[in-house]
Amino acid sequence: MRLCIYVVVALASSLSARGASQQAGTPKPTVAFDKLDGRVRVRIGEKLFTDYVYKKGRFPYMWPIIGAKGRRMTRDFPMRKGVDGETDDHPHHRSMWFTHGSVNGHEFWSGKGRIVQTTMALFEKRALLVTRNDWLGSDGKVVCTDERQIVFGETEVGRFIGFTVTLHATSGDVVFGDTKEGSMALRLHPRLRLRGKRAAGEILNSEGVRDKQCWGKRARWVDYWGPIEDQVVGVAIFDHPKNHGYPCRWHARDYGLAAANPWGVSQFERKPKGTGDMTLAKGKKLTLRYRFVFHAGGPKRAGIEAEWQRFARDEPPAKGK
DSSP states (O other): HHHHHHHHHHHHHTHHHHHHHHOOOOOOTTTEEETTTTTEEEEEEEEEEEEESSSSSOOEEEEEEGGGGGGBOOOOOTTOOOTTOOOOOTOOSSHHHHHHHHBBBBBSSSSSSSSEEEEEEEEGGGGGGEEEEEOOOOSSSEEEEEEEEEEEEEEEEOOOEEEEEEOHHHHHHEOOOOSSSSEEEEEGGGGGOOOSSSOOEEETTTTSSGGGGTTOOOOOOEEEEEEEEEEEHHHHHHOOOSSSSSSSSEEEETTTEEESSSSSOOOHHHHTTTOOOEEOOOEEEEEEEEEEEEEESSSSHHHHHHHHHHHHHHOOOOOOO
């Protein structure tokens, strides 16, 4: 265990200033962490941004997420039940999470596969959370491992989360299967849905495709926005040009699921099963980078295309005011 902790600390310490800013931008020093039971609370100043929860459920997730104008951006169910206007479908949709539906045949999206955190390190000056996790199949054996570098901060139009995950084939070859069920995901506030009770949202992707037509389409980014209480707010998810499968296909549903999927092909494009399979050979690794921008106004007002261009150039978001 001590060795594992040293590995994580060494990993985070080895990040150059440029490397840390590449994946999520240099954060303002107002970001603070509180270590609580089974979770890490992330604050901007004294205000809650999110909790990184790693002991409840089958995989780590972030909930709640407080975006621009202090608005809650994701669904509360199943962590909190009975919220007006929320549905109780897909209980495996937990606010913000990363997993995949087929890894060596094991179902991590909605099945019995589990992602278990083994080590964690916090670097408050860089607003950086670093973890290491084991992916345990339905048989309880390690399928692969991952290392996560998560950075938090403010932008000119709201707040951001940078999420970099490096997957390691530590226990033999790993096949990430061709399924729509994945991978870097959000389940959004009911007001950001396009259908259902209280739905008032819109969707736009980087290629100009709108609303439910965004499902399965390849794009550099996808944005959901709409009125929550008395403010129009939204969230954009960015896919990085160096990611596998870029530009990825989006499991972007009009009921409020937004997920960047680097492996799904057959179900999105009606191609032969297995077309999108990817094998990570034993001892190899794969890094995926994403950025979430929680913004005020719609995507045009928030300058989302310009923000994606900054991300693609490995630059930080526009500075907060």
